[in-house]
Amino acid sequence: MDGYYAWMIVATALVLMMTTPALALFYGGMTRSKSVLNMMMMSYLAMGVVGLVFVLWGWSEGWGADGVGNGNGDLIASPFHMFGLHHVSPGNYIYVLFQLTFAVITAALISGSIADRVKVSAWVVFVVAWVTLVYFPIAHNVWGGGWFYTHFPNLDYAGGTVVHINAGVAGGILALVIGRRVGWPKDVGRPHNLTLTMIGAGLLWTGWYGFNVGSIVFTTVGSSKQGWGSVTDQFMGETGVTFMNTTVATMAAMLGWLAVERIVHGKATSLGAASGVVAGLVAITPSCGSVSTVGAMAVGAIAGAVCAMAIGLKYKLGLDDSLDVVGVHLTGGILGALLIGFLGTTSSPQGIDGLFPSGGGGLLYGGNANLLWHQFLGVIFTVVWCGVLTAVIGMAIKYTIGWRVSDDDEVDGIDFAEHGESAYDLDGRSGGMLAGTGVVAAAHPKTESREGAMA
Amino acid sequence: MKLVTAVVKPHKWDDVREALETFGVTGMTVSEVSGYGRQKGHTEVYRGAEYDIALVPKIRIEVVADDGDVDDIVGIIAKTAQTGRIGDGKVWVTPVETIVRVRTGDRDAAAL
Numbered sequence: 001m002d003g004y005y006a007w008m009i010v011a012t013a014l015v016l017m018m019t020t021p022a023l024a025l026f027y028g029g030m031t032r033s034k035s036v037l038n039m040m041m042m043s044y045l046a047m048g049v050v051g052l053v054f055v056l057w058g059w060s061e062g063w064g065a066d067g068v069g070n071g072n073g074d075l076i077a078s079p080f081h082m083f084g085l086h087h088v089s090p091g092n093y094i095y096v097l098f099q100l101t102f103a104v105i106t107a108a109l110i111s112g113s114i115a116d117r118v119k120v121s122a123w124v125v126f127v128v129a130w131v132t133l134v135y136f137p138i139a140h141n142v143w144g145g146g147w148f149y150t151h152f153p154n155l156d157y158a159g160g161t162v163v164h165i166n167a168g169v170a171g172g173i174l175a176l177v178i179g180r181r182v183g184w185p186k187d188v189g190r191p192h193n194l195t196l197t198m199i200g201a202g203l204l205w206t207g208w209y210g211f212n213v214g215s216i217v218f219t220t221v222g223s224s225k226q227g228w229g230s231v232t233d234q235f236m237g238e239t240g241v242t243f244m245n246t247t248v249a250t251m252a253a254m255l256g257w258l259a260v261e262r263i264v265h266g267k268a269t270s271l272g273a274a275s276g277v278v279a280g281l282v283a284i285t286p287s288c289g290s291v292s293t294v295g296a297m298a299v300g301a302i303a304g305a306v307c308a309m310a311i312g313l314k315y316k317l318g319l320d321d322s323l324d325v326v327g328v329h330l331t332g333g334i335l336g337a338l339l340i341g342f343l344g345t346t347s348s349p350q351g352i353d354g355l356f357p358s359g360g361g362g363l364l365y366g367g368n369a370n371l372l373w374h375q376f377l378g379v380i381f382t383v384v385w386c387g388v389l390t391a392v393i394g395m396a397i398k399y400t401i402g403w404r405v406s407d408d409d410e411v412d413g414i415d416f417a418e419h420g421e422s423a424y425d426l427d428g429r430s431g432g433m434l435a436g437t438g439v440v441a442a443a444h445p446k447t448e449s450r451e452g453a454m455a
Numbered sequence: 456m457k458l459v460t461a462v463v464k465p466h467k468w469d470d471v472r473e474a475l476e477t478f479g480v481t482g483m484t485v486s487e488v489s490g491y492g493r494q495k496g497h498t499e500v501y502r503g504a505e506y507d508i509a510l511v512p513k514i515r516i517e518v519v520a521d522d523g524d525v526d527d528i529v530g531i532i533a534k535t536a537q538t539g540r541i542g543d544g545k546v547w548v549t550p551v552e553t554i555v556r557v558r559t560g561d562r563d564a565a566a567l
Binding site: 269315 | 499500503506508
């Protein structure tokens with residue numbers, strides 16, 4: 001098990017990278033140049049705030065055990081029982097940290113729906129309330145041995161429901177509660193720096209191996225489910241499959257998205273490639289342990305193509321889901337969860353683990369609709385819990401401290417209004433020579449004579 | 456004295472500079488500008504949404520010259536920057552009253 005422990009240290013660091021900087025870059029490049037810093041800061045703030053909250057009461061409320069979940073069969077676990085990791089032994093810290101990174105990125109993902117217009121204070125209050133009332137309870141019910149999984153087991157390998165459907169629903173609800181940006185959809189401008197977005201998507205892809213492959217749970221230890229020959233057999237066999245499935249699904253999704261673009265708009269775009277990568281990763285997240293290699297390609301191709309079409313819906317709905325959290329994460333998450341009902345196979349790792357709730361595989365792999373039904377219930381549970389409580393939190397903030405910066409600040413750029421900064425000084429004109437001031441607040445050394453330095 | 460201003464396609468700027476140097480023009484001011492004429496802008500599609508990009512990037516070249524050289528300079532720019540396709544730009548000439556070389560205080564013809 002030494003190798004497993006070493007891998008979990010790496011996997012945890014990889015998932016941390018997915019939020020800072022990968023998601024910050026992916027989202028930041030898609031905003032306007034006057035609001036990129038605020039967009040990136042929402043990811044960085046989620047890291048700081050959710051990370052500490054997780055250690056203080058998140059682990060206790062979600063898992064409540066020294067090791068994996070406490071299996072209490074209840075809707076929630078006590079947030080106070082293991083407050084500050086009380087009674088958690090350091091040998092299990094890496095599992096706490098691995099789960100911490102998932103909570104962080106889920107909260108950060110929501111920020112894409114509400115770009116350019118939200119006060120920093122409202123965001124910080126929101127993520128604390130949201131992880132406490134939505135994320136930790138849902139994680140407890142799906143992963144921590146809570147009520148839902150105990151009564152309605154379903155397959156979600158690495159967080160299609162807990163992370164992506166959850167973030168997608170929350171993003172859509174918040175976009176509705178907070179309202180559209182000034183001038184949307186006509187005057188909000190195109191993505192300002194797609195190179196950042198391409199870098200972010202690539203880093204997300206790399207980090208996602210920690211996310212998916214790191215989500216292995218050993219059924220060979222202390223369990224009657226002995227489908228694998230040994231712990232090593234399961235470690236090698238299962239990580240091989242999840243790594244392979246994550247890879248081929250993402251490739252297929254990128255091509256699927258690009259194919260739709262080429263047919264509908266005539267050109268395959270870089271933003272389409274980056275978006276397709278993420279859509280594929282989202283869809284294979286729940287399914288990477290339950291489908292075959294070819295099944296994973298199908299999951300990816302379908303997710304890429306469908307998400308490419310789903311992102312247009314927000315214009316018909318009049319919903320300013322700014323960076324398409326609903327179109328990519330909710331759509332991709334639901335697809336990934338439901339496609340298991342068609343493509344799930346009992347020769348997959350989770351099949352060998354004996355985790356298929358219906359016993360048989362998916363509809364296309366000799367099973368009946370029972371598996372699809374279990375998957376559907378998992379989706380509905382997450383959508384309802386998250387939808388209702390996110391609406392409550394969103395409205396509470398709206399009518400107390402308020403969500404939005406002023407319209408003037410939003411139009412001038414939230415970066416300066418909320419952070420007192422601007423992201424770029426490419427021509428040297430802002431705050432430099434032509435501003436006529438230089439550094440005003442800090443003492444600065446006498447300027448050396450520059451005689452002859454300039455031609 | 457005259458000010459020759461030319462707005463040309465960005466990829467033609469190097470050719471224009473070389474031709475003007477060969478002719479004997481020793482200095483100029485160049486800026487990256489944007490605008491539109493008959494070429495108009497274009498549309499770009501990001502995640503299925505069309506954006507109207509109204510402005511086209513161009514290079515603006517400004518040269519001050521003696522009256523006698525102006526016709527040649529205009530001719531050189533117009534010839535070098537030409538591709539024959541829409542969007543090649545324009546060259547125009549405006550009179551200049553006074554020129555001062557900042558370093559020496561030389562005026563007018565001596566300052567060119």
